[in-house]
Amino acid sequence: MTHPEDTATIERDLRAVNAALSGGAPTHDDPTARELQELALALQADSPVPDRTFAHELGARVEAGFAAEPGARSSRFRLPRLNLLPVAGVAAPLLLIVAVVFALGGPPSGGGGNDEETSSGDSGGGGGAEVLDGGGVAAAPEAPAGRSSSSAEGALAAPPADAPGFAPAQRQRRIERSIAMTLTAPDEEIPALADGVNRVAARNGGFVLSSELDTGDGGSTGSYELRIPSGRLQAALRGLAGLGTVSSQSQNGQDVTRDFVTAADRLEAARAERRSLLRRLEEADTDEASEALRVRLDLVAGEINGLRSQLRELRLRTDYAIVSVDLIGEEGDSGSGGAGGAFDDAVGDAKNLLVGFAGVLIRVLAVAIPLSLIAGLGWLVTGATRRRRRESALA
Amino acid sequence: MPVVSATETETFAALYERTFPRVYAYVASLVRDRSAAEDVTAQAFERAYRKRSSYRPRRGSMEAWLFGIARNAALDELRRRKRRATLESDPEDTSAPSLEDHADLALRRELVRAAMATLEGNERDLIALKFSGGLSNAEIARVLGMSETNAGTRLHRALTKLRKACDDAS
Numbered sequence: 418m419t420h421p422e423d424t425a426t427i428e429r430d431l432r433a434v435n436a437a438l439s440g441g442a443p444t445h446d447d448p449t450a451r452e453l454q455e456l457a458l459a460l461q462a463d464s465p466v467p468d469r470t471f472a473h474e475l476g477a478r479v480e481a482g483f484a485a486e487p488g489a490r491s492s493r494f495r496l497p498r499l500n501l502l503p504v505a506g507v508a509a510p511l512l513l514i515v516a517v518v519f520a521l522g523g524p525p526s527g528g529g530g531n532d533e534e535t536s537s538g539d540s541g542g543g544g545g546a547e548v549l550d551g552g553g554v555a556a557a558p559e560a561p562a563g564r565s566s567s568s569a570e571g572a573l574a575a576p577p578a579d580a581p582g583f584a585p586a587q588r589q590r591r592i593e594r595s596i597a598m599t600l601t602a603p604d605e606e607i608p609a610l611a612d613g614v615n616r617v618a619a620r621n622g623g624f625v626l627s628s629e630l631d632t633g634d635g636g637s638t639g640s641y642e643l644r645i646p647s648g649r650l651q652a653a654l655r656g657l658a659g660l661g662t663v664s665s666q667s668q669n670g671q672d673v674t675r676d677f678v679t680a681a682d683r684l685e686a687a688r689a690e691r692r693s694l695l696r697r698l699e700e701a702d703t704d705e706a707s708e709a710l711r712v713r714l715d716l717v718a719g720e721i722n723g724l725r726s727q728l729r730e731l732r733l734r735t736d737y738a739i740v741s742v743d744l745i746g747e748e749g750d751s752g753s754g755g756a757g758g759a760f761d762d763a764v765g766d767a768k769n770l771l772v773g774f775a776g777v778l779i780r781v782l783a784v785a786i787p788l789s790l791i792a793g794l795g796w797l798v799t800g801a802t803r804r805r806r807r808e809s810a811l812a
Numbered sequence: 813m814p815v816v817s818a819t820e821t822e823t824f825a826a827l828y829e830r831t832f833p834r835v836y837a838y839v840a841s842l843v844r845d846r847s848a849a850e851d852v853t854a855q856a857f858e859r860a861y862r863k864r865s866s867y868r869p870r871r872g873s874m875e876a877w878l879f880g881i882a883r884n885a886a887l888d889e890l891r892r893r894k895r896r897a898t899l900e901s902d903p904e905d906t907s908a909p910s911l912e913d914h915a916d917l918a919l920r921r922e923l924v925r926a927a928m929a930t931l932e933g934n935e936r937d938l939i940a941l942k943f944s945g946g947l948s949n950a951e952i953a954r955v956l957g958m959s960e961t962n963a964g965t966r967l968h969r970a971l972t973k974l975r976k977a978c979d980d981a982s
Contacts, residue, residue, distance in 0.1 A: 427968045431949065434971070438943075456975050459924050460943035465840035467833055471850045475857065479828045483858045804957075810890035811933030 511792060591677045591731065594647065595669045595739040596654065600661035604746035607637035610661050614641050614742055617656035621649035623737070630744075637746030644737040657742060664745070677731045684724040691717045824861055831875055832857075834946045835882050841940035842886040852889050856882035872954035879945055880955045883937075927977035935970035942967055 430453050433445040437454035438461060445451045478484075602610050611630050618625055623645035630639040645653045658666075694714045701707040835856060840849035860881045867877050928936060941952045953963035 427965055430968055430971070431964050438946075452975055453971055456924070456971060456978065457943060459920055460939060461946075463921055463924060464834075464837040464944040465846075465849065467836040467840075467853070468846070468850070472832065472836075475832070475854050476828065478854070479825055479857060479861070483861050807884060807887040807891065808934070810887045811937055 511788060511795075589674075590672060591674045591735040592647075593671045593673050593734045594650065595741070596650070597665075597667050597669075597741045597743075598654070598657060598663060599665045599743045599745060600657065601664045601745045601747055602661040604632075604637045604748060606661070607639060607744055607746040608632060610744050611639050611641070613660040614639075614643070614657065614744070617653055617660070618643045618645065618740075620656065621653040622646045623649065623653060623740075632746075636748065637744070639742075639744030641740075641742040641744070643740040643742065645740050647736060647738050650738045650740075653740065657740070661744070673731055673735060677728065677735075680724050680727045680731065684721060684728065687717055687721045687724060691721065824864060827874055827878065828857060831878055834944065835878065837944035838879065838940050839882055839886050841944045842883075842937065843889055848889055848893070852885045853882070856885045859885065873951055875947065876951040876954040879941065879947060879951070883941075883955060923978055923981055924974075926981055927974050930977045931970060931973060935966075935973065938963070938967050938970050939974065 429447070430450050433447075433450040433454050434457045436445070437443050437457050441458070443451050443454035443458065445454055600610060608630070611628070615625060615628075618641075623643050626642045626644055628639070628641045631637065643653075657663075691714065694710055694717060698707060698710045698714070701710055832853075836849060836853045839852045839856065840846065843849050843852055856878070860878050863881070867874060871877070928939070931939070938952065938956075941947050941955060942949075947955065949964045949967065950960045952967070953960040956963060958966075
C-alpha cells in the first residue's frame with residue numbers, strides 16, 4: 418500500500434516530469450523532482466528516430482491503404498490465420514461437455530424388464546409365442562401411431578440380465594406382456610368406439626375376454642380386456658389408437674423364460690421317470706412291488722399333468738398379450754359442436770404448444786448455459802495465457 | 813475485404829502522421845534492432861489499418877489502441893526471435909551523435925542507457941511508452957490494462973530506480 422505522503426510525492430514528481438516534457442526544460446525547485454525532469458528530457462531526447470526512407474515508404478503504403486504489393490498474394494484470397502491456442506482452449510471444454518452429455522444421456526436402448534413400466538411395442542415374433550432373440554437388449558420397436566401422445570411411449574424389450582426369470586442359456590425368450598390404454602372420445606361416440614375395439618381384436622386374431630359398456634346419463638364409459646396374439650400386438654395397438662384419442666398408455670413386460678424352461682425340464686424328467694416305472698412294472702414279480710410301482714406311477718402322472726397345465730398356461734400368457742382398454746366419454750362436441758368448442762380446442766392447442774416450446778427452451782438452455790460459461794471461461798483463460806506468454810518476452 | 817471510404821483513409825493517414833515517429837521510437841526501444849523495429853512498426857500500422865473498424869472510442873484513445881497493437885506486435889517479435897538477450901543488452905545507438913554534439917551530452921546519454929539496462933523488462937516498457945511513445949499516464953494504463961494510478965506509481969518507481977542507477981554509475 419502506498420503511503421499518503423508517497424502518493425503526494427509521486428503526484429508532484431509526475432506533474433514535474435510532464436511539465437518538463439511539455440516545456441522542454443527542467444523548471445522545478447525541488448532537487449529530486451528537477452533531477453527526474455532532467456532524466457525525462459534525456460530519455461525523450463534519446464528516443465530512436467526512424468529512417469527517412471522507411472518513413473517515406475511506410476507513408477506511401479498508408480496513403481495507398483496498404484494495398485497488396487506487386488507479386489504478393491492478395492489479402493482477399495488469403496485464408497484467415499487461425500490462432501490455435503484460443504481455438505483449442507474453447508474447443509476442448511466444448512468437446513468435453515458434448516462427450517459428457519452423450520455419455521450421460523446415452524443412446525436410446527430397449528431397457529425394461531420384469532414389472533417395469535414400458536411403452537407399447539411388439540417384437541413381431543410371428544403368430545406364435547412371444548420370443549426375443551438371445552436374451553440381449555432388443556431394439557426399440559416402433560411406437561403406435563396414435564392420434565395423440567400417450568403417457569408412456571417407448572420400447573418394450575427383454576428384461577435385464579439380473580432380473581428374476583432370466584435364463585441366460587436360452588436364446589428364445591418368453592415375455593408376458595400387458596398393455597393398458599385409455600381412449601377418450603365424445604360421449605356419443607363411445608358405442609361406436611366399443612364396436613371398433615371388438616373389430617380390432619377380431620381383425621388381429623385376438624378375442625375379447627371381458628367387456629363392460631355404460632352409456633348412462635352420467636357419461637359413457639367402457640372397459641375391455643382383450644387377448645391379442647403377441648405377433649399382432651403392434652398392429653392391434655395401432656388400430657386401437659386410431660379409434661380415439663389415446664389419453665394414456667402403459668406397457669408391462671415380464672420375462673418368464675426361466676419358469677417355462679424349468680417346467681419343461683421337469684416335465685421331461687417326469688416322463689422319463691414314468692417310462693422307467695413302466696418298464697420296472699413289466700418286470701415286477703411280486704404283487705407288493707407292482708402295487709408300489711403303481712402308486713408311484715399315479716404320483717408321477719399327477720406331476721406330469723400339473724406340469725403340462727403349467728406349460729400350457731405359460732404358453733397362453735406369452736402367446737397372447739393382455740390388452741386392457743378403458744373408454745372414457747367426454748362431454749361436449751366431437752369437433753363440430755360450435756364455436757365455443759373450437760375456441761377451447763384452439764386455446765388448448767396453444768397451451769400445449771407453449772408448454773412444448775418451453776420444454777424445448779429449458780432443455781436448450783440447460784445445455785447452452787453451461788456450454789457458454791465454459792466457453793467463456795476457456796476464452797478468458799486462453800486470453801490470459803496468451804497475454805502472459807507475450808509478457809514473458811519482457812521478463 | 814472491407815470497403816474503405818476516402819474519409820476513413822484520411823483519418824488513418826492523420827493518425828499515422830501524428831504517431832508514426834513515436835510508434836517507431838517505442839517499438840525500437842523494445843526490440844533494439846533498427847530493421848526489426850521497421851518491420852514491426854509497418855506491421856503494427858497495417859494491422860491497425862485492417863482492424864480499424866474494431867476500435868471503440870469508449871475503450872480509450874485511438875493512440876492508446878494503436879500503441880497496444882504495436883506493443884503486441886513488438887512482444888510477438890521478441891518472442892519469435894527470442895530476443896531476450898538483446899533486450900538485456902546495451903541499446904543500439906539509433907541516433908548517432910553528430911560532430912556538434914557536446915561530450916557532456918554523449919556522456920549523459922551513455923549513462924542513461926547503462927542505467928536503463930538495470931531495469932526490468934516491464935519497467936523499460938513503461939519508460940518507452942512514456943518517453944519514446946509520448947503517451948499520457950491514462951493512455952499507458954489503457955495499453956497495459958491497469959489503472960491510471962497504478963501506471964503512475966509504477967512509472968514513478970521505474971524513474972526513481974533509473975535515477976538511482978544513474979547516480980550510482982556517475
